[in-house]
Amino acid sequence: MTNLRQLFREHVAQTSDSPLMLEISKAQGVFLFGPKGEKYFDLISGISVSNVGHGNPEVVSAVQGQAADYMHLMVYGEFVQKPQVELAAELVRLLPQQLYSVYFVNSGSEAVEGALKLAKRHTGRAEIIAYKNAYHGSTHGALSIMGFEEQKRNFRPLLPDISFLTFNNKDELDRITTKTACVVIEPIQGEAGIRIPDVEYIRALRDRCSETGALLIFDEIQTGMGRTGTLFAFEQFGIIPDILLLAKALGGGMPLGAFISSKAIMDSLTQNPILGHITTFGGHPVSCAAALASLKYLQSNNLVQTVNAKGKIFVDVLKNHPKVLEIRQAGLMIAVELGSYDRVKALIDFGLAHGFIVDWFLFCNTAVRIAPPLTITEEECRTAAGLILEGLNSIS
Ligand SMILES: Cc1ncc(COP(=O)(O)O)c(C=O)c1O
Known part of the structure; x- marks a missing residue:
């Protein structure tokens, strides 16, 4: 039989001429396993997705149960699909009152696209403001607000x-004016x-958006679902965005995204034209069932509350290395x-x-990313940080 790696190189579209080519046959908790039993600490969660760990039994069971009941309907x-409705209700229960209506999509980029359309439609304005070095996805709208010229020029x-x-x-x-439809920012x-960013800066940004009527869109696709120590990063800034974007860890490992706003804003998509934004698979029942199980798991295990202490272990072990x-x-x-x-x-290769x-990082190749599943234990944090330390000692 032709080798899997060879077929991968030939038939799976490549976006880099030096892919990692790591073959994984099983993933469990914070570990990935290769076909010959190789075992790797997953310190990136592919990327910032597997917050509740690989093979989480509650997520797996929700997926299996929902797949047996029904998959795609309409x-x-x-x-009215129960997993979608229950997930929307649970998200809204956890969010401030203004963030009341959830539009489900398939991915982060699609959440960005939907939110940009919503902001234009709701405000009747065209101008969009984003940030230098921002990443919001690879589709045309998301690429347009990417703050990194090299990736968009061509x-x-x-x-x-x-x-x-x-x-x-x-x-x-003051560049945000009454002509601005929205400001999109990763918190x-x-x-x-x-x-x-500084808390004062984000508060001033919120004020300026409120003064001018520009909608403030928080892209929490990477920061959401507990990764930064609160369920959503906006909580740490003491402000509420007009539109919140979620994806990545939202689906508990299944593809799912969402843009969330007040009902008044969201209702702009229902008239003139009707069906202002539609999607075939967005809010897929199996993805929503996985997301709900993952959200419940985060809460019932108080996982978010453990995140800061775990992050600190990595920092403490690594910060004094020359x-x-x-x-x-x-x-x-x-x-x-x-x-x-x-x-x-060299450190990545040492790790492998x-x-x-x-x-x-896409726009910062001089720094190493550490973003393990939030289920990692403190003991595992110490072990993983120790391995990184060994790597730092051995590379030149
Ligand atoms: C902040 C942010 N926004 C949007 C996206 C795009 O998400 P997706 O890859 O699901 O389209 C990403 C993906 O890395 C992201 O980090």
Whole structure:
């Protein structure tokens, strides 16, 4: 039989000429296993998805149960499907009152696309403001608000009327005006290498959006579902966005995204034209059942409350190493700055040979990403951090 790796190279579309080519035959908890029994600490959660751990029995059982009851029935928003309804109700119960209506999609990029349309439709304005070094996905709208020219240059033309602000620069906030439909921001920039804005900046941004009527869209696709130590990162800034975007860990390992707003805002998609946004598979019942089980698991195990202490273990073990220039961290969303791509690459390779998986960031290849499942135990954090330390000692 032709080798799986060979077929992978030939028939699965490649977006890099040097894919990791790691073959995994089983994943359980915080570990991935290769076909020959190789065992790896998963310190990236592929990426920031597997918050409740791989093979979580409650999620698996919800998936199996729902698949047996029914899978696809009808495009989103027409039939009353129990897993969708229950998940929406549970999300809304956990969110502030303004965030009341949930539109389910399949992915993060689609949540971004839906939210941009919603903001334009609701405000009747065209201008969109985003941030330098922001990552919001790879589809055309999401790419248009990406704050990294190198990745978008060769895909132009993109959406018009977009401008980019600098994180933490309050002087630029007056560029948000009554012409602005929305401002899209990651409350903590992920692919920029974990960049955390000041609380005062985010509050000033909220005020400026309220003054001008621009909708504030928080992309919590990477920060959501407990990763930063609260269920949603916006809670740490003492503000409420107008539209909240979720995906990645939302589905408990299944593909699912959502954009969430007040009912008044969301209802803009129901008239002129009707069916202002539709999707065939968005809010798939099996994904919603997995998401609900995952959300319940997070809560019944008080997992979110454990995240800061676990993140601190990594920081404490690694921060004094001479090769570590800086650690940027929010809960279990961690960037270890090594100042050079060669060192990052060497540490990744060391990890593959010594049983752990780390990664770099799309727009920051000088820092190592650590983002394990939130189910990792404190003991496992110490072991994993110790392995990284060994790696730092052995690379040049
Ligand atoms: C902050 C943020 N927004 C949007 C996306 C896009 O999500 P997806 O890959 O599911 O389309 C990502 C993915 O990495 C992300 O990190």
